Amino acid sequence: ETGVTQTPRHLVMGMTNKKSLKCEQHLGHNAMYWYKQSAKKPLELMFVYNFKEQTENNSVPSRFSPECPNSSHLFLHLHTLQPEDSALYLCASTREGLAVTDEQFFGPGTRLTVL
Amino acid sequence: GENVEQHPSTLSVQEGDSAVIKCTYSDSASNYFPWYKQELGKGPQLIIDIRSNVGEKKDQRIAVTLNKTAKHFSLHITETQPEDSAVYFCAASISKLIFGTGTRLQVFP
Numbered sequence: 001e002t003g004v005t006q007t008p009r010h011l012v013m014g015m016t017n018k019k020s021l022k023c024e025q026h027l028g029h030n031a032m033y034w035y036k037q038s039a040k041k042p043l044e045l046m047f048v049y050n051f052k053e054q055t056e057n058n059s060v061p062s063r064f065s066p067e068c069p070n071s072s073h074l075f076l077h078l079h080t081l082q083p084e085d086s087a088l089y090l091c092a093s094t095r096e097g098l099a100v101t102d103e104q105f106f107g108p109g110t111r112l113t114v115l
Numbered sequence: 116g117e118n119v120e121q122h123p124s125t126l127s128v129q130e131g132d133s134a135v136i137k138c139t140y141s142d143s144a145s146n147y148f149p150w151y152k153q154e155l156g157k158g159p160q161l162i163i164d165i166r167s168n169v170g171e172k173k174d175q176r177i178a179v180t181l182n183k184t185a186k187h188f189s190l191h192i193t194e195t196q197p198e199d200s201a202v203y204f205c206a207a208s209i210s211k212l213i214f215g216t217g218t219r220l221q222v223f224p
Contacts, residue, residue, distance in 0.1 A: 002158065042119065043159070043204065043214040056211070090158050100208045101147045101166070106158025 003027040004107035006091050012113045013081065021076040021110045023091030029105070031097030032074040034066060037088040037109065049074060050097030081114045088112070117142040119207050121215030128222055134192045136218045138205035141186070145207040148181060148188045153202045153217075162203075163190070195222045 004025045013019050025032065034046040048056035049068040063085075065077040074091055088109040094102035118141040128134050140148075146167040151159035165172045165179045165188065172179050176195075181188045188207075192199055200222045205215040 002160065004158070040124070040216060042216050045211060048211075092158070100211055101164075103149075103161045103164075104151075104159075104212070106151075106160065108157050 002105045006107035010111045018079040023074040025093040029093040030071050031094045033092040035090040083114050086114045117213040119213050119215040125219045130224050136190045140207040144209050147208045150190050151204045197222050
């Protein structure tokens with residue numbers, strides 16, 4: 001295991017639902033990331049948090065709302081999603097967010113289906 | 116911004132054969148090139164990386180080569196085994212990682 005856990009592993013939701021994805025890292029890292037992985041497309045960086053401060057929002061729609069209460073936990077709050085938001089959402093962590101050469105440790109992802 | 120293209124999208128090889136996956140990048144300022152392996156049901160995991168001041172790096176059966184002039188880098192897996200079957204992603208970075216679209220490698224016994 002990589003030391004990064006994600007829950008739930010699978011989620012099906014309607015377009016009017018509100019749900020949250022959770023990520024926890026047990027590595028003592030200080031930076032956490034949300035990525036979207038869609039079939040046949042590159043991993044898309046969504047958000048970066050470094051020492052609990054958001055340092056990157058990669059033009060993500062406001063229906064995705066991240067929260068980082070501490071360096072070990074990261075949430076992605078979802079509301080009024082669209083079917084095209086169906087994808088695998090991956091969480092990752094690094095020692096700190098300024099060194100792009102730091103190895104990224106990924107969780108197993110949450111497979112999201114929006115009906 | 117940076118753009119990374121990866122080929123092929125799928126690759127099937129016989130156990131024991133070699134596999135090569137190629138990537139090109141657009142921004143000549145990119146200076147770090149990692150490769151990640153994603154097994155079924157898991158997140159990507161770093162397997163090898165190379166920096167722009169090095170032309171080649173090897174770790175047991177895997178190697179990566181970098182041609183800065185052509186803006187190409189490649190992953191080479193020798194003596195492939197069934198457990199090498201996975202999706203492989205290349206990436207290039209200046210200030211953040213830009214990933215390729217992935218190569219699904221299948222190694223048949």
